[in-house]
Amino acid sequence: MLLELEFEIEPGNFILAGEASSKIKETLKKLGVKPEILKKVAIVSYEAEMNIVIHSVGGILKAIISKDKIEVIAQDNGPGIEDIELAMKEGYSTAPEEIRNLGFGAGMGLPNMKKYSDYFEIDSQKGKGTRVYMIIYNK
Amino acid sequence: MKNLHSIMLDKEKCKGCTNCIKRCPTEAIRVRNSKARIIDQRCIDCGECIRTCPYHAKYAITDSLEEINKFQYKIALPAPSFYAQFEVDDVNKLLYALLELGFDDVFEVAKAAEIVTYFTKQFILSEKNKKPIISSACPAVVRLIQTKFPDLIENILPIASPMEVAAYIAKKKIQREKGIEEDKIGAFFISPCAAKMTYVNSPLGFERSYVDGVIAIKDVYGLVRSKLREIKDIKPLSIASGKGIGWAASGGESLALEIEEYVNVDGIHNVAKVLEEIENGRLKDIVYFEGLACSGGCVGGPLAVENPYVAKNRIKRLSSKLKDKEESLSAWTEEIINSFSLKLEDVLFEKELETNPVLELDSDIERAMEKFEKVNNILSMLPGLDCGACGSPTCKTLAEDIVRGFANDTDCIFILRENIKELANKMVELSNKLPPSLERNDE
Numbered sequence: 001m002l003l004e005l006e007f008e009i010e011p012g013n014f015i016l017a018g019e020a021s022s023k024i025k026e027t028l029k030k031l032g033v034k035p036e037i038l039k040k041v042a043i044v045s046y047e048a049e050m051n052i053v054i055h056s057v058g059g060i061l062k063a064i065i066s067k068d069k070i071e072v073i074a075q076d077n078g079p080g081i082e083d084i085e086l087a088m089k090e091g092y093s094t095a096p097e098e099i100r101n102l103g104f105g106a107g108m109g110l111p112n113m114k115k116y117s118d119y120f121e122i123d124s125q126k127g128k129g130t131r132v133y134m135i136i137y138n139k
Numbered sequence: 140m141k142n143l144h145s146i147m148l149d150k151e152k153c154k155g156c157t158n159c160i161k162r163c164p165t166e167a168i169r170v171r172n173s174k175a176r177i178i179d180q181r182c183i184d185c186g187e188c189i190r191t192c193p194y195h196a197k198y199a200i201t202d203s204l205e206e207i208n209k210f211q212y213k214i215a216l217p218a219p220s221f222y223a224q225f226e227v228d229d230v231n232k233l234l235y236a237l238l239e240l241g242f243d244d245v246f247e248v249a250k251a252a253e254i255v256t257y258f259t260k261q262f263i264l265s266e267k268n269k270k271p272i273i274s275s276a277c278p279a280v281v282r283l284i285q286t287k288f289p290d291l292i293e294n295i296l297p298i299a300s301p302m303e304v305a306a307y308i309a310k311k312k313i314q315r316e317k318g319i320e321e322d323k324i325g326a327f328f329i330s331p332c333a334a335k336m337t338y339v340n341s342p343l344g345f346e347r348s349y350v351d352g353v354i355a356i357k358d359v360y361g362l363v364r365s366k367l368r369e370i371k372d373i374k375p376l377s378i379a380s381g382k383g384i385g386w387a388a389s390g391g392e393s394l395a396l397e398i399e400e401y402v403n404v405d406g407i408h409n410v411a412k413v414l415e416e417i418e419n420g421r422l423k424d425i426v427y428f429e430g431l432a433c434s435g436g437c438v439g440g441p442l443a444v445e446n447p448y449v450a451k452n453r454i455k456r457l458s459s460k461l462k463d464k465e466e467s468l469s470a471w472t473e474e475i476i477n478s479f480s481l482k483l484e485d486v487l488f489e490k491e492l493e494t495n496p497v498l499e500l501d502s503d504i505e506r507a508m509e510k511f512e513k514v515n516n517i518l519s520m521l522p523g524l525d526c527g528a529c530g531s532p533t534c535k536t537l538a539e540d541i542v543r544g545f546a547n548d549t550d551c552i553f554i555l556r557e558n559i560k561e562l563a564n565k566m567v568e569l570s571n572k573l574p575p576s577l578e579r580n581d582e
């Protein structure tokens with residue numbers, strides 16, 4: 001059995017930012033997923049959602065929940081990442097000043113997503129979009 | 140996890156207005172047969188429903204003052220917020236008034252708060268803690284975390300609350316000074332708080348509580364006031380500093396810790412919002428999170444009398460009045476710590492906090508997933524008005540209640556109406572039909 005949750009994420013909307021990951025979290029709590037697992041999913045889905053809000057022109061956040069794993073997929077419609085290796089560095093950020101002033105875009109998004117997921121895959125094409133695929137095993 | 144709770148309903152007064160079900164942070168209340176009903180395992184005793192009910196139908200069970208007479212030696216443990224209930228310039232008068240009520244001794248919870256601060260500072264410096272450290276002083280917040288934020292349990296400060304430390308030290312002190320056996324000494328918390336009552340019955344992080352009873356501030360308020368008028372010369376009884384007394388209001392605990400990276404939040408719904416953010420990995424720069432269920436902090440507790448804003452101001456005034464004595468008063472703190480050779484280990488939790496899984500749909504994840512889908516299907520049929528007429532706080536909770544088997548879809552008045560409409564249409568249709576014996580086709 002699979003549960004699929006999908007949310008559309010609006011770019012630049014900081015008021016709504018975090019709602020999708022909140023709903024994912026809430027669902028996992030209803031399902032009785034263990035606290036350690038919940039914590040990881042909470043962080044990666046929130047970071048993924050924030051990345052779409054801050055950097056993209058919009059996209060979707062998806063969670064596919066099954067008995068043994070939770071897959072989190074963040075897919076946006078551009079503009080894509082020029083240098084993935086650089087983007088994966090802690091503290092590296094392309095977020096504009098005003099967003100940093102809000103306390104976001106500290107360049108920890110992608111590194112954190114990688115750190116807290118058991119499997120991490122990123123795919124990006126300049127001018128097209130970015131897709132992050134993460135798995136957190138439910139052990 | 141057993142979760143006894145202290146908040147009760149006065150059935151006579153309850154009108155079933157559904158105001159309380161809407162405000163409950165854990166969706167623990169339903170209205171059935173025009174009366175509110177609290178789901179025991181869900182209630183965290185935050186007191187929100189006591190404050191919300193326009194008919195004062197919700198109350199907390201606490202001990203009566205007579206209870207103290209069961210003990211040979213009676214100690215009052217006034218909460219810091221107790222000081223804020225009265226217009227006095229000298230805390231000693233208040234402590235003296237408590238003695239006049241029949242107590243043999245007082246030990247200020249505010250002093251114990253300073254001891255807790257002392258050890259919390261040590262804990263913050265230790266390597267093994269998870270940041271942000273979440274204060275464990277408010278039992279309603281701890282229970283909220285156990286119920287709704289299980290992944291934050293490991294962030295909770297595993298140190299006994301000031302009330303508990305006060306009871307422990309006060310009893311040891313009397314045993315030592317007067318040679319009275321421990322079970323003959325009764326320690327009574329003079330409380331603004333319903334959640335502390337629950338704590339005493341089923342402690343958090345400990346097997347047993349040293350507190351023998353909890354007496355509501357509102358129940359002694361009148362008595363203390365009348366005693367205050369009679370008191371002429373007073374003995375110096377108070378040894379608490381402004382920092383300890385400051386714990387009564389939101390932010391006081393953090394202030395006492397003298398760190399800069401803290402966040403203090405009051406009001407259970409606000410606390411829940413910030414806990415969400417902590418869950419998301421935000422507030423990473425924050426070392427300490429002080430969340431208090433009551434608005435304003437303990438001064439806004441459901442068993443306190445004075446307006447919380449006035450009370451907060453008094454706390455501020457009392458604290459600043461003690462400014463010059465601060466040094467000698469904190470020397471007291473160390474003297475107590477030394478004389479009982481207390482160490483951090485002595486005040487640490489004895490057992491881990493458990494999660495309270497009442498919000499789970501099922502303990503088996505696959506079955507929970509099935510139920511989750513069912514909830515969503517039912518939810519899509521409900522109007523989404525969250526009107527509360529069904530007795531559940533929201534359409535979503537009703538959908539869950541249905542899946543859990545506690546409610547029916549026809550509890551929703553809109554669905555009931557739809558069904559009735561359908562039925563009525565059918566009846567009209569049927570009533571237009573003639574029995575075959577009369578049916579005639581004239582054409």
Ligand code: SF4
Pocket residue numbers: 148152153154155156157158159160170174175191192193194195196197
């Ligand atoms: S608020 Fe709750 S307890 Fe008070 S009258 Fe309304 S339903 Fe009853």
Ligand code: SF4
Pocket residue numbers: 184185186276277278279280331332333334335431432433436437438439440441
């Ligand atoms: S804020 Fe204070 S009075 Fe209110 S529930 Fe928490 S500990 Fe009790």
